[in-house]
Amino acid sequence: MAAQTDTQPAPVDLPGDGDWLAWVSQRCRDQLEEAQQQVGLVKAGSSDAPVVLVAWNKAETAIANAEAVALWAEVHPDSAVRDLADDLSQQVQKYVTELGLDRDLYAVFDRLATSSDLSVLDADGRRVLEHTLRDFRRAGVDRDDATRDRLRALSERSVKLSQDFGRNIRDDVRSIRVAPERLAGLPEDYRAAHAPDEDGLVTITTDYPDLVPFITFGSDAEARHELALAQNNVAWPANDQVLQDLLAVRRETAELLGYDSWPDYDTEVKMIGNGQAVADFIDRVGEAAKERAGDEVGVLLERKRVDDPSADAVATYDSRYYSELVRREQYDVDGQVVRTYFPFEQVRQGLLDVTGRLFGLGWTPVAREDAGTWHDEVASYDVDLDGTRIGRIHLDLHPREGKFKHAAQFDMVKGIAGEQLPEGVLVCNFNRGLMEHDEVVTLFHEFGHLVHHVLAGQGQWARFSGVATEWDFVEAPSQMLEEWAWDADVLATFARNEAGETIPADLVAAMRRAEHFGKGLYAVQQMSYAARSYWFHAGPHDDLTSYGDELQRRYSVFPPLDGAHMHCAFGHLDGYSSGYYTYMWSLVIAKDLYSAFDADDLFAADVALAYRDKVLAMGGREDAADLVADFLGRPYSFDSWAAWLAE
Template sequence: MAHDTDTQPTSTSDAHEPLGLPGSGDWLAWVGERCEGQLAEAKRQVEHVKSAQGPGEGGAREVLAAWNRAEIAIANAGSVALWAEVHPDAGVRDRADELSQQVQKYVTELGQDRDLFAVLDALDAGPQGGLDDDARRVLDHTLRDFRRAGVDRDDATRDRLRKLSERAVKLSQDFGRNIRDDVRSIRIAPERLAGLPDDYRAAHPADDDGLVTITTDYPDLVPFTTFGSDADARRDLALAQSNVAWPANDEVLQDLLAVRRETADLLGYASWPDYDAEVKMIGTGQAIAEFIDRISDVAIERARQEVAVLLERKRVDDPAAEDVATYDSRYYAELVRREQYEVDGQVVRTYFPFESVRQGLLDVTGRLFGLGWTPVPQPDTGTWHADVASYDVDLEGVRIGRIHLDLHPREGKYKHAAQFDMVKGIAGEQLPEGVLVCNFSRGLMEHDEVVTLFHEFGHLVHHVLGGQGEWLRFSGVATEWDFVEAPSQMLEEWAWDADVLATFARNAEGETIPADLVAAMRRADHFGKGIYAVHQMSYAARSYWFHARQHDDLTAYGDELQRRYSVFPPLEGAHMHCAFGHLDGYSSGYYTYMWSLVISKDLFSAFDRDDMFAADKASAYRDKVLAMGGSKDAADLVADFLGRPYSFDAWAAWLAE
């Protein structure tokens, strides 16, 4: 960015431009050039590191700085994975997958490069080496990662680990692609849309055959399972959704699990969960199993009471009903909230048109964290799709990053909700850029979708605020993986506050959502917390036990775990593990959502519910937690903000409300 000669930027971040995207240009060529160019730069920097023949030559600081430049380039090359998830051109998506394999292959080779490890291991981490606390932490984590990659193993073991890593990358891509590309649907008569809102029915007209198509994409799925009164249709759609990527992903997942088990064994770990948990807050695989059981034991009685309420309501419609199925849960929970808590979801959603929610989210987070969001016209961003809205982010008048919101479904796009890195921020080098990828309706949103948007945006804020430091290792959402959801889960609280919602939640007549309705929504939200907790543990148990031991029939074992932990019986004919995308990225660690929720409730306990925008608390949280990235252990970040170690107390109190 150019500046007047008599004016200096107030931040090094402000001296750099966001990444230039090709827009209507040749994306296929650009993706390749971006990735391969950054890989080449990484290799040049690695050679600089390896050229330091002695531990004192050039100084530890200079050597570590070269390694940091290499990691920056590797991260830039690795971000090509984003385009495999969002680009509308299948050729670009396939090319991005190919390039991602190249990046991971190089990362694996580096992790087993004994010459590189020897140089870094010989660096003087003491005062004479010139390393400050952050640099020493970078070095410690780097050396740990080398050992976890098998750098100290024999040649045959290292060769096998390389092959397993390459195989794992390919299997992960196949697993995600099979989910992404498999949109299923049901076709039903128009009268079977009974109970659905008028705008939903209008958006789903009958075709020439007189039938209506309902897909498994979220804008179709969520309202249908919430409001559709036709139980058989709900079941059919739920079954279709639970069979996405079946049977293809059954074999893919079994192969991926086997690769992970063998990798852990070769590295000397008792199981993959032990290997995976070593670098998380929880520490060990056994601790994961204990945590799952602990949550289940605390929540099960409340869950049973709540499902009894659902069953009682279901018997009004079906006196012979003996249980509540998974496809009943949202529908009857909605009826209970409407009839017993006087909260009608179809009324609530009229206050949440998408465009108003998106702007309201920007206004709320801007006010809370002192951030400015300036829209960037599409010609200036060179973005990949017309749906994408981009914003420059500033703090105290200084641009600190850019965000991109890609929030509606389309063919070939990632099917869930997540934040992806486009660029990791490095002070004086490159601005952080993140992409929020979701699948919301263009019209009215359910309130739980509003909560989801706040949640995912929390990751984006964390990525930008945490991307202002020197070291790539700590840039953005770089904390232990079982903490990364906590800041996002805490931001959900602002989507439940009447004063906050009043700033943007308005219906077509311009009427603000009534405070008494929000109060009723909050009361109604307490219903189902026990069900949510134990059902989450059924997912967490799949995630853990699928990895901890071999199981020949994942469907049968998954059903067994659901019967053990959830209050809903398994859906006959469903193979939900094939569409359970978190089994890839989170592997054995799906417990992290509940672990993070425990911490998020504790973090939120420091805020004043009567003054959600209190500047002292918001800025302290911004600066002591979000802006720190991964420069401290998560437990220390929480303690710095709360003034004490984290505890279960706030979560237990929340569950008991």
């Protein structure tokens, strides 16, 4: 870990029940003004590399603070604040684009790199300079005036399209209305929470707390079909054209910058290196998992034929339901029994206890009136290490109207030693009552990003603060933390039912055995998503629905859902663009990282703290491959992932 300063800064002073419109606006504008002032100092032309880089670091810190306004577009309950945040985000990104195309600013860094004595810089400082020059080149600063003007226009267009794409998903909650008897198979607490209306019908929405239990436990196949169709048509048809426009903007941007394709541009700064390597990786994983996936879908089909002897295929909306039945009947794992051990409040506290013990962290609750948060359900905690506060986190974990619909960690503040504490926000959409175990796993996963953000927010450089590694590595630490949600000893610390009984070790063992079923299905379905992400960006396609269905047939064992347009609701096509392969790429590395831990003692301090300090706390100070090699004592390999797939 980086050394702590004697005086730690205070968290951001949020307005709580005050005037959020004024606060958001002022916060963003103040940070932009600070950035402009510091950029002015950089452009003053000092030949002293440390002086220039300190001013640039302050500018990048202020820009990151201004960019964090995008958070409020995703979580604030007031639509006026969300709209303001979108407008301000456009202004911030316009300014960032202008900086990237500013030849005078670029000339300062170019002179430093070519004519200054860089021995006065440490390794981190030289890395900042190297990455800054790379970013200027990738922005197109060295192109002619007409090209730079076009790149500027494309960037502004891209920001607006991305916002439209996300907003259409966020605001489009769909639903079905069914007779109460069509809730057969659902847990008692679920049915109790979904009472019939005055027409005698029950409304089931596409929000996760409604959706996930329904498609997992609901025995009415047609009702599952109806809900799956609704969920796969969120933001259709609006996002179809939005996505086409966004893809066109990205293709033209890459072409103007001299790349063969957007994936080639996108992967230049990732571990994988180039676009063709993504295509090869997708095919490699798909081929490795193909046989296992075929066997597993055969098991599901055999079980489906018990209910429907004429069945000749397993649909996507069948997969969770029949996987649950197979686990119950063949592995003695009943998901409805398992969920009784995971009341939300217990899980949240258990997660804090587990990660605190693992990484040597303390989590101190902060009352809402002190944290000043945006909603009553947001839980805030100060994070301490060895008695020193090193950050603050905010957990916004339940759905509401107008809120981000999936699960992600958002930066509120990038940590800079002695200047500002790292603050992160975990945004999820979990049930307020009992959680499915896969939701527990998701919570551990997403919390991993939050831990990474805080631990890596103790250094000097904004460029390397938080989850600042290559984008195809960022999921690996979170995927590895999922392992703690599968360990019997770990779960025994917080998983208890209403009677106070701890989850039995033999049930957890059965859950682990059952978890092995479906790994092939998971891998090939992930590759069908990754293929959409890659091939949609690799070239133009007139009909994204039809082409997406073709890729589904090529990579997955589940046929496309007739009448569905899932690409419109596939939010990762914005944030991850052509890089959805990242999830499986990171999983390969995560399995290798986990191999260093003792499965019989997951809290062993030597390995846990080495991992904390050599990987998480480093942020982006070194290439991810080097961080992993430093921790493992060797380069990462596919071996652990291949062994996991074969289990």
